[in-house]
Amino acid sequence: MRRMRRLRVPGIREMVSETDLGIQNLVQPIFVDERITEPRMIESMPGQYHQSIESVAAEAGALEDLGVPAVLLFGLPSTKDEMGSAAADPDGVIQKAVRAIKECTSLLVITDLCLCEYTSHGHCGLVRGERVLNDETLPLLGEVAVSQAQAGADIVAPSGMMDHMVRAIRTSLDWEGFADTPILSYSAKYASTFYGPFREAAQSGFAFGDRRGYQMDPANFAEALWEVQLDIEEGADMVMVKPAMPYLDVLRAVKEMFGMPTAAYQVSGEYSMIQAAAERGWLDERAAFLESLMCIKRAGADMIITYWAKEYARQCEG
Template sequence: MIVRPRRLRKSAALRDMVRETTLSVKDLVAPLFVKPGEGVRDPIRSMPGQYQFSVDALVDEAEALWEIGIPAVILFGLPDNKDATGSRSWADDGIVQIAVRALKERLPDLVVITDVCLCEYTDHGHCGLIRGGGVDNDATLDLLARQAVSHARAGADIVAPSDMMDGRVAAIRRALDEAGFQSTGILSYAVKYASAFYGPFREAADSAPQFGDRTTYQMDPANAREALKEARLDIEEGADMIMVKPALAYLDIIRRVREISDLPLAAYQVSGEYAMIKAAAANGWLDERRVMFESLTAIKRAGADIILTYFARDAAVLMR
């Protein structure tokens, strides 16, 4: 007897009925970049369709995203000034803090997530304080905690530490609780690899390191068991959600982390993944729409509940 799985593929309606993985607009988080100015919508050269926004333009963009069903955004700030400690990252009048207040005033139900890291705010471009020629892990924790509290005070629903300092989730949870922000959640970049796929983001956020690289604190792409260790540590420290970054080259890691944790799991389809698809589509080498949905579905199929993606707007429009 011939077994015929094709019987369940013979029509679109039938394929829909038996589809194992379903992608929803509610799965998506849109990353947005905010900078000083007014009426600013500066294109990001290496990320076609993405922009650096001033606060007023950012709020308009977020409103448009909300209207097509996207429930959340994550903010990355380009400050008006950089210094060795990244002090503008925790200033009450910092660019992200201003943006959060503006978003919450216009769109109170939008879930606002803020990136917590120093790289965009330091003049050296690293994610922590530099001492003795390297990043001082423990001295950085207090600054990350200050940044997270300032974001919560501005109205952020969730703070998302992306720095990969050891112990930062515990330090941030303690600081939030002591400041009265027990309800502010933590989405930890628990498993963040030292990836070459971040290249376009560093243009978008003006966050490239001025010397060396980030391999001493971000994970070795060759390691899988270490990812489970990192995820467990952040869970123990009080993370409410955890993330794997990047996504497409690390689908096996998403699956393995999913298997050890019941927490909501996010995955970040990063700038390089987005840029590759855009570039190939622009050259006529790929069908952008199909590859976009295939890649997002693969991330969901691997086990992600939440997908941070620069395709959020395009995908949401097509899923309506």
């Protein structure tokens, strides 16, 4: 008679483990604020910091020494306007951060490509009145992509959920001689309450309305597959599901249907909930993060963007 517990004793349990999670699967997000001169703690995300242009290279070097293979950069500019002009500035915060990191490390640098951190109204595209303009935004996203690639970004990651953004970015990159720069598209990005702490971290709250007009309805599953398929057809090299844990069913379906390199983003709310529970003694921080990351990997993620990547490297790879 079969007894499943025979395979659960120490030694055998590890030997028959079906899912392999390692530091090579993880990406550490970094927030870079050009208005500060030294790291500053993000209150809503314990253990995370705003880095300055001066400190980001040292942070990247520490991550590389720990074995973290890649970072995802978000920029906080010194000035914002209606057009999000600073996003494409060759001397903008992301561009300077990329150059600083590349001068002293061999880390893969992924750049978040969106206007929300740079616009005075906080939306991911241009606006007219209280309407977010899709088609008028696309050329600007192409300009931002080229500027980031010129600075040395290894991968650009459009996150604004503008229709046909991948096509516009791929066309601009190819035209300017960056045909080899991959696109990691936030293809299935849901309008999620789990982004709450990120609003403080990126200082990207919106002045009116919300983002449900261009981010996905959490009730929808099939729509995510349409979104992913469209991005692949337009030239995406990698696709993403965001958030991660509440959408593991979507993640599994995307990986099985398309077989593309697939990322999942363990977002700020997922991270901060575990941290808050751990601070109160309700959860073991290490065990909770390891279980959640393993579940995301098991569901099909090749890459996991997580604020716990640095801690994983310290606690599990050292």
